[in-house]
Amino acid sequence: MPTSAAPIPNRSAEDIIALRRQHLNPSLSMSYRQPLKMVRGAGAYLYDQDGHAYLDMVNNVCHVGHCHPTVVAAGQAQMAQLNTNTRYLHDNIVEYAQRLSATFPAELSVVFLTNSGTEANDLALRIAKTYTQANDVIVVDHAYHGNSPTMIELSPYKFDGKGGRGRPPHIQVAEIPDDYRGRFRKEDPKAGVHYADDLHCAIAAIRARGEKPAAFYCESVLGCGGQVVLPAGYLQAAYAHAHAAGAVCIADEVQVGFGRAGDYFWAFEAQGVIPDIVTMGKPIGNGHPMGAVVTRPEIAQAFMTGMEYFNTFAGNPVSCAIGLAVLDVIQQEGLQAHAKQVGDFLLHGLNEMKKNHALIGDVRGTGLFIGVELVRDHASLEPATAEANAVIEFLKAHRILLSTDGPHDNVLKLKPPMVFSMNNAQEFLMRLDQALSQIS
């Protein structure tokens, strides 16, 4: 009995918005005052229902480019062949575990697969707690580690944000090592070490509770914190403090991993450390729901308490085929080196622009993960939040998609698909220059 999927109506933006209001999660916000209806993606571009091309500078999920043909073909072929769970033997999962672990220092050789970055951070916590037999966790201020109940408890971005219930007692928040806005600035060569000293307070607070720290979570470049590059020496010193207190160190590479940082495949490498656990998500499957955890064999072994970690979907042959294709494309197209080249060009152009536009307070980043912080005053650092939003709307009118982040929502966050080209970068710099001229 042949069947075929029923055609999906082509609705107007207004009708879609009305149906969202009626049938979808009402807490889900849309991008832009006038949301866009996108119907197609290719490379660094999204196309709306009228065929207009938008340059996508905000999507670090479609990592190797929207609908990359190699990734699409790998997913299509495996979907038609087999999609089942990991209780059977399959080539794809072991090939993927081997290939993924080969991108890490040799110590990090054991892979756990999940369906999202949230599930990866959740699993990392279970592993850390089991290994350390401890309960408390140290996180960095303004961090976001996921949308599950456990990760919201761990994310100052959420628990201190709108609707948040504040810091839970088993979580300690370390000062954000922001060397533009924080206590220690760029001109201090020891800023990283000074910021890391704040972990002593967190550890002392945990001990005062009669508890021990299980883990120190830190994104390798801070995302929701405002695209903040960690000052030199921060992770080395912070990891030393955490390890001395018995905690494991977890690098959250959900936003910045897989070559985006340019100089390194994993952004933690720039800090000269080897984490105990690394978590991955967003770019890992170019949009396909996937996540992963990698850790040391001795930590993985300690997790063998008799309680299995089985995940119905994770590690299935389709997800692994897609994950493998993403790794292939990054390598074959030299996307890490490309991110370095285009990222350096953007950083240079933005720093030049800073000389002419007082709104630009700070330019920072690594590879294709860049933040441009807008301020009204270079002494007080008063956030130029409305101006940042005006930039976003100006760029939208010129069909460039960008968004803001940071505690004051005044940081332009650049994290385009990795195929973002030098021409794309030039176009963006020209339009940003226009936007800043018009707004200031």
Next chain:
Amino acid sequence: MPTSAAPIPNRSAEDIIALRRQHLNPSLSMSYRQPLKMVRGAGAYLYDQDGHAYLDMVNNVCHVGHCHPTVVAAGQAQMAQLNTNTRYLHDNIVEYAQRLSATFPAELSVVFLTNSGTEANDLALRIAKTYTQANDVIVVDHAYHGNSPTMIELSPYKFDGKGGRGRPPHIQVAEIPDDYRGRFRKEDPKAGVHYADDLHCAIAAIRARGEKPAAFYCESVLGCGGQVVLPAGYLQAAYAHAHAAGAVCIADEVQVGFGRAGDYFWAFEAQGVIPDIVTMGKPIGNGHPMGAVVTRPEIAQAFMTGMEYFNTFAGNPVSCAIGLAVLDVIQQEGLQAHAKQVGDFLLHGLNEMKKNHALIGDVRGTGLFIGVELVRDHASLEPATAEANAVIEFLKAHRILLSTDGPHDNVLKLKPPMVFSMNNAQEFLMRLDQALSQIS
């Protein structure tokens, strides 16, 4: 620059096992003493590397049949077109939300999308806690609701199982309403009501803590509990008690939803109740990582605290295209009625077999979700765990895949893809008869 995915080596079972040991989650167990390497799936069959066909009676994830062409085609087409997040407008997500909510009673009209059943149950808890402003939860003994830290705290199957840390103080466990093995048996027409009375104890324990119940979670047919069909009246009475105490009632349909129960599209309907929240996973995307939560508008509105629920992958156009195709196939192929027909045939055949095989203690189920409990003695109900395992290995030798479940691991669990045919059912009954004859 054209790229192509690197070929994936075709490894022997031994090599795959060795690589799993080296690079994969060591807590992940494999099916069977001699694990199978599966390379292809179609309909109700999996095929090993030598081309042998195995009848799959254990996979309720590949719901409309392995690699169903309609579902595969929908996923393939959308993958090549666009896969991005829900901050843009798209037809697929509103079509899916509308179509999915149309399968529920009118009260349940608001859909939240996730990447897994675990994420769905995690989100349901956040919603329930926000709506009720309460913290404690009542669950049914032996229940499994997911692999996240929060869901392990909520799952007696996990926290009372190997490596478990026992019941957390904010969780109360209600007696399992098992009318074969429990306090109240099938001959008691009020068994359901009596079992539901145990919620009074749970509620009293929560009040004694000075807390209130946020939610009562219950699978609509109990899975890890041993494929237990809820006695008539159980959910009506249990929901009444939970509601009176201020809790919301959450139906976990991750295992049994989407027509599998035969008589109804959602298994809770057999109990004459309307839950406040329903969670879905496994079959929703025929193996694609997806999950969903549906709830009442007033509960969804109460979740609007300012804290957004945004999920990077969930609700993307590919997942929604696949989810829509699954709904289309269930409807077009009449799979719910088919599950009823084949399920009734199996139940009848199994009940006949029970007359000749003393090992069969109980036959129960609904549609294509059936449990056959094996016991050594019909009075003491001593579990025939080793015998159940011998049945599984006998069937494997005859290329039928089945597994066991329940607190004593003595329940054969039948939950094949919904395209499982009458011929398949006849073959299974014949082989099971042989297995029981040989073992007893």
